Amino acid sequence: MAGVKWIRLSIDMFNNRKIKYLRSLPEGNNIILIWVMLLTIAGRCNSGGMIFLTETVGYTTKMLAAELDFDENTIILAINALKHLGMIDYYDENILIAGWDEHQNIDGLDKIKEQNRVRKQRQREKERIELGCHVTGHTEVTPSHATDIDKELDIDKDKKHIVAQSTTAYPYREVIAYLNSKAETAFKDTSKDSRRYIKARINEGFTLEDFKKVIDIKVAEWKGTDMSTYLRPATLFGTKFESYLNQKKATKKRDEKPTNQFQNFPQREVDYDALVMQGLQDMGDGEHGTEI
Incomplete structure (x- = not known):
């Protein structure tokens, strides 16, 4: 978004095992460059690590290839490798930088x-x-x-x-209690981050009933699926709150899971699971987690 001119990068970034492994892959240096470019786009969007062209239009591999000036096959290789290493996720038609809140101010x-x-x-x-x-x-x-x-x-x-x-009375306790009861979570209404998101939406004119409606919609859509981890204040009450509010309740069966979260992208015939596991074993034990 306008005014955000920086993101945080660790000075030990290139000592990270995952970064070292990515550099060992074909197109490895390009994958690292694409990773940093994705971080800058996430900073520009300023939406909890999500990457999108607009709040209602997500990026396709072809769009990323054009914007980042890479061949589309290289973009697909980078996205798949980053996804398998847990450095990015993909939901609601948007790419999400994993651990964004922990690493960025x-x-x-x-x-x-x-x-x-x-x-x-x-x-x-x-x-x-x-x-x-x-x-x-x-x-x-x-x-x-x-x-x-x-x-x-x-x-x-x-x-x-x-x-x-x-x-202004901010319904922190009511919103978090309702979320916990519907999503079977245990968030605290005293959390600074949770209060920040709720306060921002109330200041924009949304009401307690709007919060409950968004919770109902996303719980019906995500609970019991791989997306249940995103039933959290940062995701539900962030900048896509109004989009969620105007979304119709999902009717999909919860036991139906996509076989590939990147099924809309062209796939390459590479066994990334085996490739990643072998690479990590070769690197030996070390630090865990993703550094940005």
Whole structure:
């Protein structure tokens, strides 16, 4: 999103066993480059690690090949290798960077977005005042006078914002309790991250009933499937909340699971499971997890 100009990378990235293994594959260096490019796209989307062209349009391999300037077969190889190593996942027609919240400063990204929003709002207000004075012609505005007006407006806005915040009741406990009862989870309503997502949606005008409806829809669709791990506040109450709210309840059978989460992509005849397991065994024991 606008204003997000950075992502975090570990200085030990190239000592990671998975990175070393990927570099040993055919097109290995290109796979690493594609991985870093996917991280930058996820940072640009600023949606909990999800990668999409728009909030309603996900990337295909052909679209990624065109945007990243790689052959489509290389993109397919990279996606499959990263998926088998658990570095990315794929759901709801979007690629998801695994462990994004743990490795990226999400609060920092949100702070940048909020600062840009406030700055643009102040600039529009200033332009409106200057335009009004120019049209009426009755008031002479000196630079110092304009600055004083800006300060008064900022103080007034801050007061109104503080009052609005103090009078808004955020249904943290009700939302999390409802999610836990429906999804059989054990999230805490005191969690800072969970509260941040709920607060953001309430500030956008959504209601407790909207939260319950989204939970009902996604529980009916995901509970008892491989997607059940995403029945969590970060996914349900994130930037796709409105899309989920307007989604019809799923009617699919829960015992039907896709044989391949990348079934929409052209496949190459490579036994990645055997390839990955053999490579990891050859590397020997070491650290676990994915570093970004």
